[in-house]
Amino acid sequence: MMDTNHPAGVLAPDGRPLAADRDSAAAGGDGTETGPTPAWDVAAIRARFPILSREVNGHPLVYLDSAASSQQPLRVQDRVERYLRMQHANVHRGVHQLSAEATEAYEDARLAVAAHAGTPDPSEIVFTRGTTEAVNLVASSWGGAFVGPDDDIVLTKMEHHSNLVPWQLLAARTGCGLHFVDVTAEGRLDLDDLDRLLKRRPRLVAFTHVSNSLGTINPVREIVARAHAAGALALVDGAQAAPHLLTDVTRLGCDFYAFSGHKMCGPTGVGALWARRELLEAMPPYQGGGEMISEVTLEGSSWAKPPAKFEAGTPNISGVVGFGEAARFLADLGREALASHEDALTRYALGQLGAIEGLRLYGPRRGRTSVFSFTYGDVHPHDLSTILDQRGIAIRAGHHCNQPLMDHYGIAGTARASFYLYNSAEEIDALCDGLAMAAEVFHGIS
Template identity: 55%
Template sequence: MNIEAIREQFPILHQNINGHPLVYLDSAASSQKPRSVIDAVKRYYELDNANVHRGVHTLGSRATDAYEGAREKVRALLNAASAQEIIFTRGTTTALNLVASSYARSVCGEGDEIVLTAMEHHSNLIPWQQVAKATGATLKYIPLQEDGTLRIEDVEQTITDRTKIVSVVYVSNVLGVINPIKEITAIAHRHGAKMVVDGAQSTPHMKVDVRDLDCDFYAFSGHKMCAPTGIGALYGKKELLEQMEPVEFGGEMIDHVDLYDSTWKELPWKFEGGTPIIAGAVGLGAAIDFLNEIGLDEIARHEHELTTYAYNRLSEVNGITIYGPEQDRAGLVTFNLDDVHPHDLATVLDTKGIAIRAGHHCAQPLMRWLEVSSTARASFYLYNTEEDVDRLVDALHQTKEFFGYAIG
């Protein structure tokens, strides 16, 4: 994997920030976009801009082919059985809300259980809180180990025959934990529960096979995997999606409309009311092509090596606390520096051209479990290098010196 050749394809990386070459370490929040994706979106607007599934003219046909072609690329990426199982959404949040609002509210009732973990992003927590309030279902949480990982024994003890939904993040956006989704799914299914997976942090970084995982629903966002913002997808098993009612109504998702009743189109279009995110889907298709050309296995290998290097280098800094497991972690390191607020740390690093994330990372319950209000996070992707990590570590030493601490 030629990192320099890959970096050349990302125009945004070749600039100075505050007089320093940019080191972008915030891909878990949003990845950068390669030239091929930018050009694909530009080409759509310059040559093919038209609405889809409606006009019979050439532009409409080309736009429809590009839009549905992107859906097929998502299907292949996830190894779904059919393109009918792929619903385009605005991203992971919208996809998870669709499952919660349409499916979960129809199957949950008083005394039923929804099982989550404390490491969930707010997008995979608040929708289930709302389902519980509306239906009388009970929220239950699989306990976390000291390093933030899950034990299968705890999963087995938490899920019961009263459990209707289990919803777990594949990769934690704070701890870097990679959860055993296949094993959790098998336990959920033994109890008759459905498995929902938040794939926002897994899809960009590893091969995902929804049929092998056997999950019932899987959600992800395009902007974390080199695609534009505002586009993502929900995978759902066809038989479940067919049972669900739409949550948005209007043009495009209907079959027949009269004055007092309407019927819906078949999958996947019954969930895609209105003009869809056509340019976003085109960009997502281009991003999938880009990642496939490099190889998701190669990307995973590179990130594993880089994250191991970063964990070891950061561990050398005196006064640092690193959260999450030492081994088997995804491509990010979340940490705090003694007596330096994460926001202050991120501000100082920005003066040196280094972009990291600071805050609660949309995971406030996890912050409370960690007994902190916020953390700093460096997250890596296919375009990051060991030199980026070295720049970060050097800047952390300088930050300590700036705030009056001895250099470790």
Template identity: 80%
Template sequence: MTEPNQVAGVLAPDGRAVLPDGDRAAPGPQESPWDIEAIRAQFPILSREVHGRPLVYLDNAASSQQPHRVLSRVERYLREQHANVHRGAHQLSAEATEAYEDARRAVAAHVGATNPAEIVFTRGTTEAVNLVASSWGGAFVSPGDEILLTKMEHHSNLVPWQLLAGRTGCVLRFVDVTPEGTLDLEDFDRLLARQPRLVAFTHVSNSLGTINPVREIVARAHAAGALTLVDGAQAAPHLLSDVSRIGCDFYAFSGHKMCGPTGVGALWARRELLEEMPPYQGGGEMISEVRLEGSSWAKPPHKFEAGTPNISGVVGFGEAARFLAELGAEAIESHEAALKRYALERLGDIDGLRLYGPRQERTSVFSFTYGDVHPHDLSTILDQWGIAIRAGHHCNQPLMGHYGISGTARASFYLYNSTDEIDALCDGLALAAEVFGGIS
């Protein structure tokens, strides 16, 4: 029988959400201006209905929605500026190139990168991790070397390293996860003593909502002689993710989770590492000179951007970064902290609901099981009431196995969600309980 009311999350005495490394979010929206209706009005999809009911979109950890200004910027590029970038001498190519590189500057600023040339555009977090595993890993990892991961990694930060292990004979090791949903830092130190070549870990768990203490982990890894890669897919949209403050060597993130288009993301890496790494793919744009006998490479980041890029996606990504910058990271964190407090209170009143994740340092991702109801059945019923959640293993099958389950339901909130939508979720869960004749 599922344990009732097992709910995570606490707040500091001043009512602010506890963040990693002792930081705290700004006061909640009730203490600072946040016009939720004005915010929501900027997202056209939020005005639609699903099955005759207002859409309640709570699947933001999978993909967020896009505001008018991002959609309009992409449309303006396609209507007025579309051309290939970097090599054209005509006006349209010059405008497309400026739009593309202006997006690089905006995305760099979003993660606190002082040098835009340290931003490599990719198809998303997945390709960014694959780039590091293939390029850096192929060049600098040898048989017997160890790569240290964690048991809470998304498949995107696991499978590329498995492929590298198959190619090179390196060994993968995994930091354990506590029953509360945090990394076991004692186990981490034990594995660090083995002197791994790289520590790759998630900033925020996409299933548990856990905010890992990134600066502490990076500092310990560097002290042990390891490089660090941080999967920032779930952090970059929600937290002030400053790579210079974190101190990592690689940081990967996606546009579609932070109000941008799908199919575009970025890898930030220290310039000296990008200089040392061989190309990821070959073709146009990434070369300096091509001869029949061999070729030389362009300087980073272009060395890693072979072929015609996803120009419209990058332009939209840049506009999304500017949109978030204008809202302000502290204001976004503050609003989400209030949602988190309210969701914890409401979900905590539901008998038979078990919420997975830590009691501190979490984001507004809520994975849960509800009695014996299968997550897919729960999601299907909620969908009939216009409520969109995610159900399944969330590309976290090893983590699900760690908890002895096949999957969870997951509701994830973002800057345009409201407490009314949390109420709608809880009402939907009550209706689901009626459909299944009660929860046990």
């Protein structure tokens, strides 16, 4: 049975416990919880998400797959619809009213996303199709310009494929070396192994802020400081952190930070790369076309200033508008209140899931977010997901785009339940009841 004597502890970017966790520690809490604090009105929050009122297979929907894609509140949907119905036009350069309104909405979204990331300079925000394209942009542009066959890049064994495959492609093009920080038995990065690899004086250290499989919150500021001391730049995959933590790129000290809209109550197909201004200015364009140029002749072209230099062609305007509204929605809810609610959910889930005989949870007990990957005896994760779906409970099953991490644990995949701002303790109970039903179906679980 799992040790639940320690609270999970959602942390601020610099590793400090958030207010709720500090209070819990001061009170001498033993990590057992009856559920999220009443101050967070889950019913009122859920009422803002139309999809959460539907049924699946005759049961109320219990949506526990927000790590893959969160749901969108009506506020975000309404803002996108208003743009499409009343403001749609191409952005920039147009001098007519609709183009001016569309441009204003687009750039207002950049302001909101910049505030969410913690940068005072919105020109450091480049809109992309998501975290994946943001990492590919850095690998192709910065990597293509500044990485050669004698250089090394340090990654980790817990990376999502989106922060692994782009660097493999770069290595195939340039001949650079790729090296990987090991993962401890607890599910944390082995910082001693990081120090060993930093002796190679790599050009870049690229790593995830929060593991999408283990829920581990990595010590970003410490890793960045060590990378910089070794002469390396630092790229952070913030896809799983930006929806949950008080991200602040200025405090983190990193050089690149990538995140997605669809994991933080926004539309799919839109995200952002934050990068230090001087890096964006030094990097060559990622793609060529309209918008990203200053002047074009038949003989050659010059480039617009960032971020336009990296936003070639007509962008996903409606997606960006929705992304900005999602950032404002989270800000209005209160980021620290949200984190406190999730902290309570995390501790409650640790206790409830940890009490299930035969269930193995992966990842640390403290310093984690509300992502829970697990195996249950010999039941295949896909079978677990199918049985739970019959009760309206949506979880994910598979390797979660983390095949090297699954190989590290000697498994093909896990079931994964992930909680967000609209989830409740009752839904954790529903998950546990569903797992009990699975045990009856697949009797003989050890």
